[in-house]
Every structure is written in structure tokens, then in C-alpha cells.
Amino acid sequence: MRIRHPKDFCTGVMFLLFGAAGMFFSTEYTIGSAAKMGPGYFPFVLGACLAMLGVVCVLRSVLGEKGLQLWPVLHFRPLALVLSSVVLFALLLRPLGLPVSAILLVVLCSRASHEFRWKEALLNAAVLIFIVLVVFVYFLEFQVPVWPSFPAGRT
Amino acid sequence: MELLANLALGFQTAVSPLNLLYCLVGALIGTLIGVLPGIGPVQTIAILLPTTFSLPPVSALIMLAGIYYGAQYGGSTTSILVNVPGEASSVVTCLDGYQMALQGRAGAALTIAALGSFVAGCFATVVLAVLAVPLSELAFKFGPAEYFSLMVFGLIGSVVLASGSMLKAVGMIILGLLLGMVGTDVTSGIQRFAFGIPELADGIGFVSLAMGLFGICDIINSLEKRETRTILKRKLTGLWLSRQELIESAPAVLRGTLCGSLLGILPGGGAILSSFTAYMLEKKSSRHPESFGKGNIRGVAAPESANNAAAQTSFVPLLTLGIPPNVVLAMMAGAMMIHGIQPGPRVISSNPELFWGVIVSMWVGNLILVLLNLPLVGIWVRLLSVPFRLLYPAILLFCCIGLYSVNNNTFDIGLTAFCGLLGYVFHKLECEPAPLILGFILGPMMEENLRRGMLLSRGDPSVFFTRPLSLAFLIMAAVLLVLMALPGIRRGRQEAFKEG
Numbered sequence: 001m002r003i004r005h006p007k008d009f010c011t012g013v014m015f016l017l018f019g020a021a022g023m024f025f026s027t028e029y030t031i032g033s034a035a036k037m038g039p040g041y042f043p044f045v046l047g048a049c050l051a052m053l054g055v056v057c058v059l060r061s062v063l064g065e066k067g068l069q070l071w072p073v074l075h076f077r078p079l080a081l082v083l084s085s086v087v088l089f090a091l092l093l094r095p096l097g098l099p100v101s102a103i104l105l106v107v108l109c110s111r112a113s114h115e116f117r118w119k120e121a122l123l124n125a126a127v128l129i130f131i132v133l134v135v136f137v138y139f140l141e142f143q144v145p146v147w148p149s150f151p152a153g154r155t
Numbered sequence: 156m157e158l159l160a161n162l163a164l165g166f167q168t169a170v171s172p173l174n175l176l177y178c179l180v181g182a183l184i185g186t187l188i189g190v191l192p193g194i195g196p197v198q199t200i201a202i203l204l205p206t207t208f209s210l211p212p213v214s215a216l217i218m219l220a221g222i223y224y225g226a227q228y229g230g231s232t233t234s235i236l237v238n239v240p241g242e243a244s245s246v247v248t249c250l251d252g253y254q255m256a257l258q259g260r261a262g263a264a265l266t267i268a269a270l271g272s273f274v275a276g277c278f279a280t281v282v283l284a285v286l287a288v289p290l291s292e293l294a295f296k297f298g299p300a301e302y303f304s305l306m307v308f309g310l311i312g313s314v315v316l317a318s319g320s321m322l323k324a325v326g327m328i329i330l331g332l333l334l335g336m337v338g339t340d341v342t343s344g345i346q347r348f349a350f351g352i353p354e355l356a357d358g359i360g361f362v363s364l365a366m367g368l369f370g371i372c373d374i375i376n377s378l379e380k381r382e383t384r385t386i387l388k389r390k391l392t393g394l395w396l397s398r399q400e401l402i403e404s405a406p407a408v409l410r411g412t413l414c415g416s417l418l419g420i421l422p423g424g425g426a427i428l429s430s431f432t433a434y435m436l437e438k439k440s441s442r443h444p445e446s447f448g449k450g451n452i453r454g455v456a457a458p459e460s461a462n463n464a465a466a467q468t469s470f471v472p473l474l475t476l477g478i479p480p481n482v483v484l485a486m487m488a489g490a491m492m493i494h495g496i497q498p499g500p501r502v503i504s505s506n507p508e509l510f511w512g513v514i515v516s517m518w519v520g521n522l523i524l525v526l527l528n529l530p531l532v533g534i535w536v537r538l539l540s541v542p543f544r545l546l547y548p549a550i551l552l553f554c555c556i557g558l559y560s561v562n563n564n565t566f567d568i569g570l571t572a573f574c575g576l577l578g579y580v581f582h583k584l585e586c587e588p589a590p591l592i593l594g595f596i597l598g599p600m601m602e603e604n605l606r607r608g609m610l611l612s613r614g615d616p617s618v619f620f621t622r623p624l625s626l627a628f629l630i631m632a633a634v635l636l637v638l639m640a641l642p643g644i645r646r647g648r649q650e651a652f653k654e655g
Contacts, residue, residue: 007583007584007585008320008323008584010584011323011326011584011585011586014580014584015326015330018330018333019329019333022333022336025348029345029347030343033614034609034614034616035609035610035613035614036610036614037605037606037609037610038343039340039342039343039345039347040347042336042602042605042606043333043336043347043348046329046332046333046336047333049329050326050329050330050333053322053325053326053329054326056322057322057323057326060322072583072584073583074583075379078375078378078379079375079576079579082371082374082375082378082551082575083371083375083572083575083576085551086371086551086555086568086569086571086572086575087568087569087572089555089568090555090565090566090568090569090572091565091569093555093559093565093568094565098556102552105548105551105552105555106548106551106552109547109548109551110544110548112375112378113378113543113544113547115542115544116544120544120545121548124545124548124549125548128548128549128552131549132552132553132556136206136553136556143560143563144556144559144560
């Protein structure tokens with residue numbers, strides 16, 4: 001029994017997991033009846049439908065006609081660099097202030113490009129921080145912490 | 156006539172200096188973003204949504220609408236000049252537009268795209284104005300059962316547009332509905348699926364979800380593909396159309412306009428479907444179908460008119476019934492809700508200056524675009540030479556800052572990163588995120604209407620089938636499902652998406 005459509009197989013598994021999770025967590029709330037639906041009713045039904053769909057997907061991927069699907073290829077570097085730069089920004093914005101976090105964000109995520117060059121990335125970061133400070137903070141009055149918080153002991 | 160009075164009110168609102176400015180800004184930014192390949196109206200709206208928070212709701216909507224149809228204009232520029240579609244609905248324009256450019260007729264192609272879009276925009280605005288009041292009055296007859304069935308129809312319609320397997324698209328819809336359940340349940344006041352995280356009490360932030368699924372995910376995908384940018388090396392000469400070309404393309408513009416106006420209103424319709432359909436129609440109705448794909452001006456005129464008409468008429472279901480027919484309008488619905496306006500038939504009576512102001516501003520915006528864009532086309536083209544490696548960190552930074560400004564907390568930024576990861580997984584598994592966003596927006600509304608419908612009928616589910624309007628919507632949804640499953644149409648659909 002070979003998995004003929006790997007992408008559909010993984011999709012089915014994903015749907016199954018989400019659906020099962022939906023069903024499981026819905027039971028913590030009152031389900032109620034069809035006439036008087038509790039908070040858990042609709043999510044439970046949705047979870048059940050999703051789980052069933054997941055099973056169908058999995059079955060089709062195994063029993064279906066011969067397909068040309070290949071296992072999806074994951075490239076970890078761009079994914080990891082971009083996501084971690086965003087998360088890092090989120091963690092460091094308040095403690096270190098906008099300019100520092102922004103430099104880190106820009107440089108770190110620029111590393112994900114195959115055309116990366118240090119000088120360019122740093123220059124890009126400087127220009128962008130300038131644009132952000134003028135357009136977003138000054139003109140559009142975005143409330144973003146510009147200064148780091150630790151010198152004054154604020155959070 | 157009442158229509159004239161309403162249009163006058165709309166004019167007053169739309170032509171106020173502030174709104175005129177935001178219309179201009181929106182249209183220009185939209186064109187700019189449309190020109191840049193890889194970023195479409197959905198991402199732009201997601202990125203710029205936080206900048207609209209400090210604006211009054213009317214101005215915010217005017218600007219966002221400007222971005223949408225501005226992106227249509229911009230997308231055609233790159234399609235014609237560089238053979239790279241600026242965004243999805245401009246794909247078809249590449250086919251004949253680029254060939255015309257190679258033959259030295261780029262100016263004519265650009266001009267007919269702009270003029271055709273303007274004519275289509277005017278027509279679509281009239282359609283919007285005329286349909287507005289009758290449709291809203293119809294919507295007042297809607298009970299919860301009708302709303303629920305209409306939303307089902309809308310969601311099924313969005314599957315039509317999903318280019319992948321239907322089963323997966325339906326799954327994405329249900330997943331979106333489920334994600335919409337996170338947060339405080341309106342009826343009972345209980346927090347669902349919040350897992351003790353206080354920031355999730357109001358549900359998953361719409362902006363976070365949209366930016367993560369569309370913005371961040373797109374960037375990661377482009378990085379994987381090792382995107383670079385092609386620079387235009389050709390100089391642009393002559394923007395004028397010969398009289399012959401004008402006469403030739405006029406019927407194509409009209410056909411495209413009608414096609415787009417109609418398809419834009421339907422759920423799942425929108426600019427992409429309209430431009431494809433208009434092109435196919437034009438090809439089939441021509442006496443020389445083999446000339447299409449080799450630089451036939453009708454192959455540019457029809458899809459460009461269609462996609463602009465559809466972009467505007469797709470506002471009809473949102474502004475009158477409160478149901479977004481496609482993912483871009485779902486973003487608008489999200490924007491309206493963030494500004495405290497509940498989309499629905501009451502908008503036209505409770506906020507008439509918003510309603511009519513947005514409609515008239517669309518016409519104004521189209522005028523601005525046609526007057527400004529043709530001279531500015533050289534500048535837009537120069538922007539194409541910004542290397543991707545410098546552009547995407549900028550987008551990421553703007554996204555993060557925008558996200559922080561929504562709720563002044565950093566949790567939203569982290570949530571977006573998680574949604575970016577989800578989006579990446581979806582992309583690898585060939586699952587479309589658009590149906591998920593639609594499900595997410597409609598989920599809470601669907602649940603509320605389902606509950607109320609069942610409560611009113613005392614637990615009798617047949618109410619959805621016995622009330623005539625509700626039954627009609629459900630039947631249409633079923634018909635759509637059956638049609639999509641039929642092998643003949645399935646093949647045609649796959650072909651249409653292969654051409655793109």
C-alpha cells in the first residue's frame with residue numbers, strides 16, 4: 001500500500017489533527033442541543049466534519065489513481081531565518097527599542113537571500129529605520145517604543 | 156430622483172480634501188504595489204491596514220478601495236512590459252500584452268489597458284449605485300436562515316476559484332471556520348480555545364492571520380525560489396493608439412466590462428475569474444482566434460476592462476448584504492469591523508455618507524488613475540529595478556511595526572510568525588489560504604445565524620429548506636458543487652489555471 005499522493009496524505013493528516021483537536025477541546029464547553037446550541041456545539045460539528053474530510057483525503061491519497069506528486073521539499077533556511085527574525089523582533093522591541101530591533105530584523109532576514117551582502121544589508125537597515133521613523137512614527141503617529149526600556153527601568 | 160440625491164451626498168463626501176487625498180494615496184500605492192511582482196492587493200491591504208486605524212472609517216475604506224483597483228492598473232503595467240504578472244488577475248494580460256510590447260506597441264497596450272479599465276470602472280460604479288438600494292431592501296427580508304444559506308453559497312463559490320482540489324478547499328474553509336471560533340463566544344460570553352492566553356480573548360487577530368498567511372508566507376516562498384528581478388531594458392515610445400486599434404478594441408472593452416461586472420458580484424468571482432473568462436470569450440468570439448497570444452489588442456482590452464469592473468462590482472455584496480464574495484473583500488470586511496462598522500444592509504441607512512462616499516470615490520479614483528498613470532508609467536517601471544533582496548526586509552519591517560500598532564502588544568507579531576509557518580505548510584501541501592480567510596471572517600456570523608435560526612424554529616433544521624430564499628441559496632450552492640465535480644468542467648477548470 002503505497003502513498004501515491006504524499007501532499008494529499010499530509011493534508012489529510014493535518015485536517016485530521018485539527019479536526020480532532022477541535023472536537024476534543026469543544027467538549028470542555030457545553031454542547032447543548034440542536035435547538036439551544038451551547039458554545040461547544042458548532043466547533044464540535046466543525047471539528048467532526050474536518051476530521052472526516054481528513055480521513056477521506058488520506059484514503060484517497062493511498063487508494064487513488066497513480067499520481068505524479070512528490071513528497072514536498074522543505075527548505076529550512078529561508079523559513080527559519082525569516083520566522084526567527086520576526087519572533088526576535090517581537091521579543092526585543094520593548095527591551096531594546098525600535099532602531100536596534102529593526103536592525104536585527106533586517107539583517108537577520110536578509111541573510112535568507114542568496115544574494116546577501118553585509119554592507120548592503122546594513123545600509124538597507126539604516127535607510128529603512130530612517131523611513132520608519134519619519135513616515136510611521138512622526139507622520140502617522142504610530143505608537144512604537146523607540147527608546148530601549150532598560151535604562152529607565154520601565155517595562 | 157433619490158438616486159441623484161444619494162450620489163450628490165456621495166460626491167460631497169468623496170470630494171472633500173481629506174478623502175480626495177486618501178483616494179489619491181490609495182490609488183497610487185495600489186498601482187505601485189500592483190507593479191511590483193509578487194505582492195498583490197491582498198498583501199497590500201494586510202500590510203496597510205494598521206495605517207488606516209487613525210483615519211475616520213470613510214477615509215480608510217476609500218483608501219483601501221483605491222488600493223484594490225489601483226493594483227489592477229499597476230498589475231497590467233508589468234504584465235505588458237516585462238511579461239511578469241504584477242498580480243494574479245493580470246496573468247492573462249501577459250499573453251497578448253507582452254507580444255505587443257515586443258512588436259513595439261507597448262504604448263498602445265498600456266493605453267488601451269488604462270482606457271478600458273476607466274470605461275469599465277465608470278460602468279461598474281453605475282451598477283453599484285443602481286443595485287445598492289434594491290439589494291439592501293431585499294436583504295431586510297433576510298432572516299437568520301437566509302443569511303446562513305447565503306454564506307454557505309458564498310463559501311462554496313470561493314471553492315470555484317481555488318485552483319487546487321475541491322476537497323482540500325472545503326477543508327480549508329472548515330479550518331477557517333474553526334479558527335474563527337477562537338475567542339469570546341458572543342452568545343454565552345465564554346472564552347473558547349483561548350488556552351488561558353489573554354491576548355486571544357478577542358480571537359485570533361485578523362491582521363495577524365492575513366499578514367502571516369499572505370505576506371510572510373509569500374516572502375518565504377519567493378526566497379526559496381531564489382527570486383530576482385528582471386530589469387526593463389526597452390525604452391517606451393509613443394503612448395497613442397491608432398484609430399484602427401481604438402475601433403477594434405471598443406467592442407472588446409464593452410464585452411469585458413459586462414463580463415467583469417457580472418462575475419464580480421458572484422461569490423467566488425472577482426478580478427481573476429473575470430479576466431480569464433473575458434479573454435476566453437474574446438478568443439472564442441473572434442474571427443481569427445489564432446491571432447490571440449500573438450499581440451491581438453483585444454486580448455489586452457477585454458481582460459483589463461473585466462478585471463477592473465469585477466474589482467468594483469465585487470463591493471456590491473459586501474456593502475449591501477454584508478457578505479464578502481472573495482478574499483480581497485473579506486479583507487475589506489475585516490477592515491470595516493475593526494473600524495466599528497458592522498457590514499450589512501444597515502450600513503446604507505445608518506452610514507449613508509460612508510456608503511455613497513465609497514461608491515463615488517471609486518469613480519473619482521478611476522479618473523485619477525487614468526490621468527496620472529499614463530504619464531507616470533516611466534517611474535513605475537523604474538521601481539521594477541529594486542532588487543528583491545532589499546525589498547522584502549522592508550516589507551517585513553513594515554508588517555511588524557503595523558502589527559504592533561494594532562493592539563500595542565508583541566504577542567500579535569509572534570502570532571503572525573506562527574501564521575507564517577502555517578501558511579508555509581499550506582503552500583507546500585498545495586492548500587489554498589484564500590478559502591481559509593473567507594471561512595475565518597464568516598465563521599462567527601455563520602454560527603450566530605445558525606443558532607438563531609435553530610432557536611427561532613425550536614430545533615427544526617428544515618427551516619433552512621422550507622423558507623424559499625434560503626432554499627434557493629442552498630440549491631445554488633449544491634448546483635455549483637455538482638458542476639465543479641463534473642469531469643468536463645473539471646478539465647476546463649484545470650486548463651484555465653494551467654494557462655496562468
